[in-house]
Amino acid sequence: MTDQTGDYRIDFELNDRNNGFPRRPVDVHATRDEVEDFVRDGFLLRKGLISQDWLAEFNDxxxxxxxxxxxxxGAEVLEGNGLYFRSLLNKSETFHRMIQFPPTLSIARALLGPQVTFDMEARIALAGVPAAGVPWHIHMRVIPDPMPPFFCYPHSVHGLIYLDPVGELEGPLCVVPGSHRNPRLDLDGSYEPHPDEVRLTFDPGDCILLHGNLWHRTVPTAPNCGRRGLLLFGYAPSWLKNDLARGVKTDGSLTEQLRASGDPELVELLDGFHW
Ligand SMILES: O=C(O)CCC(=O)C(=O)O
Ligand SMILES: [Fe+2]
Known part of the structure; x- marks a missing residue:
């Protein structure tokens, strides 16, 4: 089903007989072509997605x-990069409106399936601080070589909402279209321009959705740059978190003791991966 704007509905039904084969329709706030573009290119730009009112409240x-x-x-001030603020949903209710924000949630569901989790962070590069940037990177460096037959590919949909104007001085965002589908590409740590990169500047309220493994970087800030603040959010399949939340509750202290050992393999087995 497609409406006049080209947006369409997907009628997902889950193969869960125990719960009556739940229906999970999604009204996708994008055209089929835009979703196909995301699958191919790994990003989708939404200019002016966030209203001035919301922006003001997010900034406050x-x-x-x-x-x-x-x-x-624990405050994260990263040398040559900027300030990061994690777990925003537990720091201000103002950000809760993004949890069920159809313009991005519906696209994430069209791409990942109807069951996704959501989380939110922020990054700020301060005004007047030069050479602050993020070199080429992807968000899920977890793909093994050789690729196991049942490897669960780290498909995720990440988003950036720009709070400030991002021009040449503040450092455009550069992406390599299609690079999310090339798990052996390695540009890590460099700021070297890539021949295929697309260079993007932003106005406050612009949003870009990225596949979590699309190669991207920022151009480092210039000495007379303005503040470069943005919100980062991510959707991932919700079933990857296997906290049962059933049965007789415990205080969790036994596994806490194992975590306290600091053994990275144990921590990974108990807690999984954090991006
Ligand atoms: O600041 C930006 O435009 C992008 C930041 C980014 O890619 C990150 O923090 O992972
Ligand atoms: Fe990033």
């Missing part, structure tokens, strides 16, 4: 977090 909420966390243990 983030400013409060910035003030509250300054100098706290």
């Amino acid at each position: 909420a983030l400013d409060e977090i910035v003030r509250a966390e300054a100098g706290k243990p």
Whole structure:
């Protein structure tokens, strides 16, 4: 079914007899062509997606977090990059409106299936601080070689919402279209321009959706740059988190003791992977 804007509905039904084969229709806020473009290119740009009202509230909420966390243990000030603020959904209810935001959620569901989880972070490169940037990277460096027959490919849909104007001084975002489908490409750590890169500048309120393994970088900031703040969010298949949340509750202290051992293999077996 396609409406006049070209948006369409997918009538997902889950193969779950125990729960009556639940239907999970998704009204996709994109055309089929746009979704196909994302599958091929690994990104989709939505200019002006976030209203001025929401932007103002997001900025206020983030400013409060910035003030509250300054100098706290764990506060992430990354040399040559900027400030990161994690777990925003537990820091301000203002961000909760993004959890069920159809313009991005529906596209994530069209791509990943109807059952996805959501999380949100922020990055700020400060005004007037030069050479702040993020070199070429992907978000899920977990693909083994050789590829096991049942390897669960790290498909995820990540999004960036720009809070400030991002021009040449603040450092455009560069992406390599289609690179999410090339698990052996390795550009890690470099700022070297790629021959196929697409260079993007932004206005406040613009949003870009990226496959979590699309190669991307920013151009480092210039000395007279403005603040470069953005919200980062991500959707991943919800069934990857296997917390049963059933049965007789425990205080979790036995596995906590194992985590406290700091053995990375144990921590991975108990907690999985965090991007
Ligand atoms: O700042 C940007 O435009 C992108 C940041 C980014 O890719 C990241 O933090 O993973
Ligand atoms: Fe990134």
